[in-house]
Amino acid sequence: MKKSSFTVVIVLFLAACGHKEQAYDASGTFEAVETIVSAETTGLIKQLDLEEGQVLKAGETIGYIDTVQLHLKKKQLEAQITAVLGKKPDVPAQVAAYREQLKQAQKEQRRTTNLLKADAATPKQLDDANAQVAILKKQIAAQESALDITAAGLTKETLPLSAQIEQLNDQLLKSRIINETAGTVLVKYAEPNEMAVAGKPLYKITDLSTIVLRAYITGSQLSGVKTGQKVKVLVEEADGKYKTYDGTITWISGKAEFTPKTIQTKDERANLVYAVKISVKNDGFLKIGMYADLALTNKP
Template structure:
């Protein structure tokens, strides 16, 4: 009988030790979360191609697919034709002033000849004055025509500028119709499929970088003096029913305002009504998932 009692007591001691080793003391608990990015469409139209699946790892800038761009392409071609049509109305300045330039050149040669003759008193001074006046008149006509043609050219260029800007806008829309992944991460949710209609701002998929993950935990006011930014802490998660996995984490944020204890979160001092949220960044080896519970040892 005594032996049975001793055996039973020994079993209780072993069970107690095992249960204690299974549940190590912790200072706070919380759940893991990540910075999630919802990628939305920047173009409107039918989704012609969409290459991704939930759980897929994507790199930054990776091609995903595109939204139908036929109408945008045709609009760009129409605008380019309008620009060419407008630019073609510019006058050919060189050809239009060629005749006056030739007349002026001939008059200038006559002026040189008449000047030499006037020095020798071979012609009356009036003839030299007349040729000088003719050169001045031709120069004035040439300047006026040049000015008029330049004004016309600038006016036509100004008419083409708004169309050119519209072309740049369409090119930007064409570029945005090609879907590229903005950040490296894992696809969490997929919201559309090929051949569906996309509109500007419509969510396409959700992605998060899970290479590092954040544990949002809660501490009491008594624990607040024990934590500081960039402090290293131990983070424990359930590996199985009998053991924990241990990670090293860094506190990257401490809330400056208290809040009421969340119903699903326990703290070391369960009697506290007000707690402070902290964020602990943990390097993920692939085991940690969003929504998992974690325990913190300060």
């Protein structure tokens, strides 16, 4: 009985040791691409609907910055454009008198031509009628040209004003706080009714659906890894067990560095290591800064 009990104790002890000893080739911590979203215009934050830990969609409007002054400036510029364009000449109205004279001159020209055919007018009278028609046509052309130049000049005067309106429209658009990157809000830097300044951070966001493990391998392991390689990532749970994830090596550093103090590789004799990044699909358990071990399962 004693021998049997002793055997059971040894088996349980070895099983426990085997459970704790996990085979791994490197260690590291999880990180993610963090994006700091800043204000694009200056003004009072009227609305900012987000909290730390909130998941945002790409293109989601989460607030806006006060735009009253921008709207008033835009109205002022639009009024200036209207005033300038109001000075444009009405070309048809201003040449109407000349055109009426031309009609009469052309009518006289036709009458004189008919009289000349009936020997009731002289060639000189027809020449005078033709000259009058030609003069009036040139006067109309000159008047229209002058009026067109004036109108074009006034239109050009409005171009800088129109450009300013486009700038205001862009600022009005940027006054809307739109989340461009889908992800989880990590830090909130501003609150409603605070003053926003262009370039001032509003919040930090990152996409945690896929997280990156930055691990370190030795020079002797370097030949056994390549980008695109499938690996196993082991994360210790609260009960001491390990949770395993599938990962893919996406980057291998081309430069050696000294082992970070917080990281211990399998080969403790190596002073220089190479950083690698492993992309891991996150089920919600993985967090930034969490430690994990790397097992190079499918070695080429």
